[in-house]
Amino acid sequence: MSDSNFSCQPLLDKLTHVLIKTNRIEDFTHLDSVEKKLCFCLSKEDIKYDEETFINISFVKKKDEEALKLYTEGLKHAPYSSPIIPILYGNRSAVHFENNNFEECLIDIERALKKSYPSELLSKLYKRKIETLFKLGREKESFEVLQSKKELLSTSDEDKISKFLQDLEKNVQLLKLDDQTQSDNLKEYGNIKLFREENSQQMSGALKIRVNNIDGRHIRADCDIPKGSPLFKEKPFASILLPEYFATHCQNCFALLKNPIPCDYCCDVFWCGEKCLEEGSEFHRYECSYLHILTSVVFNLISHFDKAVPEDQFQYCLAAIILAKVLTEKTKFLSPEDANEKEIPPKVDEETFVTICSLLVHHISQLVSNAHAITQLEANSTSVSLNQTKQNRIATAIYPLASLMNHSCLPSIINSFNGSTLIIHSIEDINKEDQIFNCYGPHACRQQRKERQAALQQQYFFQCCCKACTDDKLLIKEKSWNGITCPSCGKVSEIIEEENGSPFSKETIISCETCGTLPQKILNQYFESVELQEEGEESLKNGKPSEAEIFLTKALNVGKEIYVQNNSFLNIVRDDLAKCYVIQGKYIDALKLLDVCIKTIAFRYGKESVEVGHELVKYLDVLQYMNPCQAAEKRRDIEDTKTRIEAIFTTNYGKYWKNYLKIYI
Template sequence: MAAALDFPKFLQNATEIWRSQSSKEKYCIQNAYELDKDVICLGMKIIDWRNSTVDHCIESIQGCLKSSRSDSKSASSAEDSRQKGNQLFQKRNYRGALECYTKSVQVAPHDGKDTLALAHANRSAALFHLGRYKASIQDIDEALTRGYPTNKHVKVLQRKGQCFLKLHNLSEAEEEFSKALRCLDSITGEDKKRREIKILLQESSNPTSVSFGDQLDIPDEDIKEKSSMLANASSAVTCKHQEGNGRFLEATRDIAAGELLIKEKPYAAIILKEEESSHCHHCFEQCSPIPCPNCIHARYCSSRCRSDSLTQYHSIECGTEQLLQQVSVFSRLSLRILITAGREELSNDIRKPKTSSSQPSSSSTSTSLTTAKGSSSGYLDGGLVNYESIVGLEAHWFNHSHEELIQYTVTSILLAKCFYRELVSLKTCETLSEEELIAEIASLLLLHTRQLKSNSHAITEVRPSEGENTAGKSAGGTVEEISQFRVATAVYPTVSMMNHACIPNIIPSFRKGILCVRATKKIMHGDEIQHCYGPQVGHMTTSDRQQALLNQYCFTCRCRACTRDPKSRDNLCMKCPKCGQPLNAMTSICGKCAVWIDVLVLLKEVDDTMITFAELVEMYPAAVKDVTLMRDVISKTKTCHDVLDRILIPPHMHLAVAYNFMAKCHIALQEFKEAAPWLAKAIPTIECRFGRDSIEVANELYKLAQIYFNGKEIAPAMEAIDRALELFIRHYGNSNEEVLVLMKMKACLMNA
């Protein structure tokens, strides 16, 4: 099928052919006044699209679009994977078993037989042993829906009840145990099983622990008063345009810190390849996936996400993954934009009279993602997002290299040739020739691919840092360190209208792909609402931030943070080694001793100490498994601290990093009371660097609260929890995972 085409090689050959053309044809692609369609027509002329391999690929994709697309499913492969999973399960290798069972679920045919049901039931057992109780319940429900053998219902109903018991959902647990007992009424010789379930039923009826199920089920927050003009936004936000600043968002009234300003679903989104096996391909939540009924690639967290995906776009993309995996994320997302728009909207756009693209700004000082003049027509239609709101985003001709534009063009033509019949109405197909229709679709794909370089957004999730021993989330004697990870790329039309600032006044967060924008500080009436595109104060130097923004978004940032004194405080915080008083940063003379200090010698000592410290950090994974080695790491880290404390004045990030690592080492030894003071010493530096009310401080307080909790230090734990809750709710609202964990910890302490 499509795998017969080595697309990267084809793209390389096409680029070389284009480069070999005459000067006029070679460079007209960079003419700012050319329409996308003119460039597409040039690409269709220059490249040999009658190549047999390309023809075979196009025919395969078009054939796949017409077929039932279920030939990749295999009952024998599903059974083989399930049996391998069973072998690993018997050896208590639950993670390995989970992987095999998931493969079995993916390839099992949806033919009404019990192959798929058995795979779901077996996976539910692995999930139960891994402590993933909600996912286990979902798999049990899928197994029962898919025809799981009646004589085995007792087993999965008991497991489902145990999952609810672990989740402290006692009424649901009681119901499932009762169902299991009723199933046993028709089976003889199961007295032992009956006694076992009755004991569990009694446990669910007489709880010995606090139930958190109801009080932690916090409803999702919505915007209190929505704008009638700006899609998915609060009435506190409006869109304006200013010469040199482009379109931007502005506050229509005073906005309080923590207020929800925008809540927007992506117009279209694509999951990253490395997250495909562990996340839903539609809402991007972590899950134990259920498959598409026809292909083995698409995975979903629920039947609802699967149904929505099939309705909105996957029914067209299904079975074409071998080609789509070879094109860039932007090209693939551009195709999904067209599929999402639908046949009628695309047909209407194609029939519109075409005009030359507005001249893009070639200035390197532009500070806007969206610089097109005029009103945002797509946003003035009753506050609803439509395809025009995507078409209206700025595409920035001059922000792409010649080679990028060639590759975008060639990819757009190939995708148009494969999918054009699926994208427009039959009437449009009848009024245009095949070549004209392909050129129209390819030109739209090229437009969106160009737009996405500066208008796409990362969908991220907060999860435990990779490589950390975080099981249990402070309930089982460990402390969870969290970081942000990118899981998908999306386009959000309203959010795309915010300009950048290295110190933003909002923060984005994601839940099931929905982007929520909250104010992180008070925003006054008339102030611009500004978002950080990535490079942020505290994480990067001024020069590094400006270079990153220039490379990605093609503008030189001139926000307040970039135009003020760029010197780092870290370089000014050194002590006199004799008396401990601060050194004069300009003269290197101690004000108390009145002697000159060779700062280079001190810097060399700090550098050598940090090299030693880096080596200790590398030893940590091995030390986790060796108590003696961990004691040695702690001792040597303490020596590093002594050197840094003697030379550097807090707040200094070298000190904060070292304090944090010492806390981490004590945590590995379950020495929570020893860990807490070290992390507490690091927090003032984090406050100084990122701000007292920053999300970085919230993350540190989250760790500190867990340390106090595990150390049974109730008063300081409650203090850290309350402050962390205040910051997390301000930044992410009530429905955040960290908020739920902190509330659960607080409830435990209040009932202690």
């Protein structure tokens, strides 16, 4: 079993099952404090866990991306101070060089040298360093290394060395890489202008914290705030990368890994560079080798200890005990002054241990109830896909200031991230004394009311009473997303799953909410349209756009007979069909379909929503695919689309939105 698959949850579930089966759950329930409940858990046999170590050195001949992955995997599992580590860095640098990743190549060369690269192979490594510096346009540095290492280089390379000298003397102008790195762009993007002077933890001066019996602590506007205004820029009090992203993102800054450095002592953590390695190691030293245990304990728990059922409270206590055991018996967390010593401090007394457990129960409750998802935008492989970009949750963090905002299924703000820094803008005009609302996950434009209410009740233990959950007009609008038109009364109804949660089948009886049972023909047409759409997508995947066009055109025609105009399924079909048209060069036909898609998305999400913005980017791409004669006729359309994209994304993400979204128009 690898560490990445390790989970404590089955252990917690099994112990909880034993507690119920032995009728000891009643004893646990009657205890009136967290401390007493922890002592109850500790009175039983100590919780034990087994850790299996998986070491697998991958060292193969380079095959581009596959080789990079294997060399990185080898670095991850190599024992500390193993002589293979510098060789792996050296070999990975060679793959980077062949793929023109010269910056990454140079970094890996320096790492290999720092880790004592074998002397018999040094000439090859320094030759690669000289060539890499030369390719980067750093001719002077290349020349200096060449002069200092001339004797080291093998005689078989004399001709190449001579050519290098000639090229350097003539100062050959090479194509230079762009020195404006992503981090520089993000630094510029992060230089956001707020109402107060800037610092790392900041709330706009246009906001104020209020407290009352109904809303609790919350945030209101202290003046009129126009849409697009920056409201928060806040670094997390604490944050952690989700386990499924350990191998792909930096443990410190959460950046996507390009040329990672693994932890020397465990197989869980990667860093994007030396700076993050230095910063992150200060905290990682406490969790090193046990991170998979710590994360598996926390991420499966529910929130609100005092409102949780006894079985869940019992799991909270067990989780806290496991965490406390790791911290006190396996780390120097309680004695950082002795962090450099090899010996683990002596076991703490029971009273101190229970106190630590109590604090952990409290913080776990805070984490699950107040944690904020850190997301990154991921682009689709094609610019004419229904969802051109999607947000992936990569980490969880605590933002104390932002956590003061109450929930609404129709929030007045939007979040974006510069690494782990949370940046919040208003997405609507806010009047003085209006409350500022965030969305805790269930959004009125993405989920229907019943689904949202269930999710909020399960995790946060409250019933939402925002406008989206109480306005019947919005409920009717929600129905149109999956709505069908009743042929008898013309009202909007829905085809939904059965009450037991199982999908409906061709034998399902469906009915109109207004006038009663719908004709079976409606359900038959529904299945026909879905099957045609699936066949069309399959044809697209198989590289048969003309065949896909036939299936999708039929699916659209059948769907139009039963669905309301703004039904999301029709948009899926239109989007797929537009892709068929683009592949076949039928750009005008594609634009007509995408124009309908934009209007449907605007109906659901709003005319200035980011969803409309991404759809407009797709529309602009198709405009720019056209030949010069066609594009000339659409020049006004192109400029208008660019203007609209600029306005939407500036409102939602600020003037540096291109750096954040990685969209350049």
